[in-house]
Amino acid sequence: MEASLETLTTHPGADPAPPHGYTANKEAYLRRLKRIEGQVRGIARMVDEDKYCIDILTQVAAATKALHAVSLGLVEEHIGHCVVGAAGNPIQPFALRP
Numbered sequence: 001m002e003a004s005l006e007t008l009t010t011h012p013g014a015d016p017a018p019p020h021g022y023t024a025n026k027e028a029y030l031r032r033l034k035r036i037e038g039q040v041r042g043i044a045r046m047v048d049e050d051k052y053c054i055d056i057l058t059q060v061a062a063a064t065k066a067l068h069a070v071s072l073g074l075v076e077e078h079i080g081h082c083v084v085g086a087a088g089n090p091i092q093p094f095a096l097r098p
Contacts (some may be wrong), residue, residue, distance in 0.1 A: 032066065032069075032070055034068055036066045036070070039062060077088070
Protein backbone atom coordinates (compact mmCIF):
# COMPACT_ATOMS: atom_id res chain seq x y z
CA MET A 1 0.00 0.00 0.00
CA GLU A 2 1.41 3.39 -0.96
CA ALA A 3 1.41 6.27 1.50
CA SER A 4 0.33 9.64 0.21
CA LEU A 5 2.63 12.63 0.56
CA GLU A 6 0.18 14.13 3.05
CA THR A 7 0.41 11.11 5.33
CA LEU A 8 4.18 11.23 5.14
CA THR A 9 4.37 14.88 6.14
CA THR A 10 1.74 15.01 8.88
CA HIS A 11 1.18 13.07 12.06
CA PRO A 12 -2.11 11.42 13.02
CA GLY A 13 -4.29 13.91 14.86
CA ALA A 14 -2.03 16.83 13.93
CA ASP A 15 -3.24 20.01 12.31
CA PRO A 16 -2.95 19.99 8.52
CA ALA A 17 0.40 21.14 7.20
CA PRO A 18 0.66 24.87 6.56
CA PRO A 19 0.87 25.97 2.93
CA HIS A 20 4.22 25.43 1.29
CA GLY A 21 6.35 28.27 -0.03
CA TYR A 22 5.40 27.50 -3.63
CA THR A 23 1.64 27.51 -2.94
CA ALA A 24 1.14 31.05 -4.25
CA ASN A 25 2.78 30.07 -7.58
CA LYS A 26 1.51 26.49 -7.76
CA GLU A 27 -0.40 26.96 -11.02
CA ALA A 28 2.62 28.53 -12.71
CA TYR A 29 4.83 25.65 -11.55
CA LEU A 30 2.32 23.11 -12.81
CA ARG A 31 2.14 24.83 -16.22
CA ARG A 32 5.93 24.83 -16.48
CA LEU A 33 6.15 21.18 -15.46
CA LYS A 34 3.49 20.19 -18.00
CA ARG A 35 5.48 22.02 -20.69
CA ILE A 36 8.63 20.15 -19.62
CA GLU A 37 6.69 16.89 -19.65
CA GLY A 38 5.77 17.63 -23.26
CA GLN A 39 9.41 18.30 -24.07
CA VAL A 40 10.45 14.96 -22.57
CA ARG A 41 7.74 13.12 -24.50
CA GLY A 42 9.01 14.82 -27.63
CA ILE A 43 12.54 13.65 -26.86
CA ALA A 44 11.30 10.07 -26.47
CA ARG A 45 9.52 10.38 -29.80
CA MET A 46 12.74 11.67 -31.40
CA VAL A 47 14.65 8.66 -30.09
CA ASP A 48 11.90 6.33 -31.30
CA GLU A 49 12.08 7.94 -34.75
CA ASP A 50 15.90 7.67 -34.86
CA LYS A 51 16.47 11.42 -35.12
CA TYR A 52 19.96 12.89 -35.29
CA CYS A 53 21.74 12.58 -31.94
CA ILE A 54 22.76 16.25 -31.74
CA ASP A 55 19.14 17.31 -32.19
CA ILE A 56 18.12 14.99 -29.36
CA LEU A 57 20.91 16.26 -27.12
CA THR A 58 19.86 19.83 -27.82
CA GLN A 59 16.34 19.02 -26.64
CA VAL A 60 17.66 17.17 -23.58
CA ALA A 61 19.71 20.25 -22.69
CA ALA A 62 16.64 22.47 -23.05
CA ALA A 63 14.53 20.21 -20.82
CA THR A 64 17.33 20.02 -18.27
CA LYS A 65 17.63 23.81 -18.21
CA ALA A 66 13.87 24.15 -17.76
CA LEU A 67 13.87 21.69 -14.84
CA HIS A 68 16.81 23.51 -13.30
CA ALA A 69 14.86 26.77 -13.47
CA VAL A 70 11.91 25.14 -11.70
CA SER A 71 14.19 23.74 -9.00
CA LEU A 72 15.83 27.12 -8.43
CA GLY A 73 12.42 28.74 -8.02
CA LEU A 74 11.37 26.07 -5.54
CA VAL A 75 14.59 26.46 -3.54
CA GLU A 76 14.19 30.24 -3.41
CA GLU A 77 10.62 29.91 -2.18
CA HIS A 78 11.61 27.20 0.30
CA ILE A 79 14.28 29.43 1.79
CA GLY A 80 12.03 32.49 1.83
CA HIS A 81 9.05 30.69 3.36
CA CYS A 82 9.89 27.41 5.06
CA VAL A 83 13.41 28.09 6.31
CA VAL A 84 12.66 31.63 7.46
CA GLY A 85 9.48 30.38 9.15
CA ALA A 86 11.34 27.55 10.88
CA ALA A 87 14.02 29.98 12.06
CA GLY A 88 11.34 31.97 13.87
CA ASN A 89 10.04 28.91 15.76
CA PRO A 90 11.78 27.15 18.62
CA ILE A 91 13.55 24.01 17.51
CA GLN A 92 11.85 20.81 18.61
CA PRO A 93 13.05 17.26 18.09
CA PHE A 94 11.16 15.57 15.26
CA ALA A 95 9.40 13.10 17.57
CA LEU A 96 7.93 15.94 19.67
CA ARG A 97 6.48 17.94 16.80
CA PRO A 98 2.69 17.89 16.55
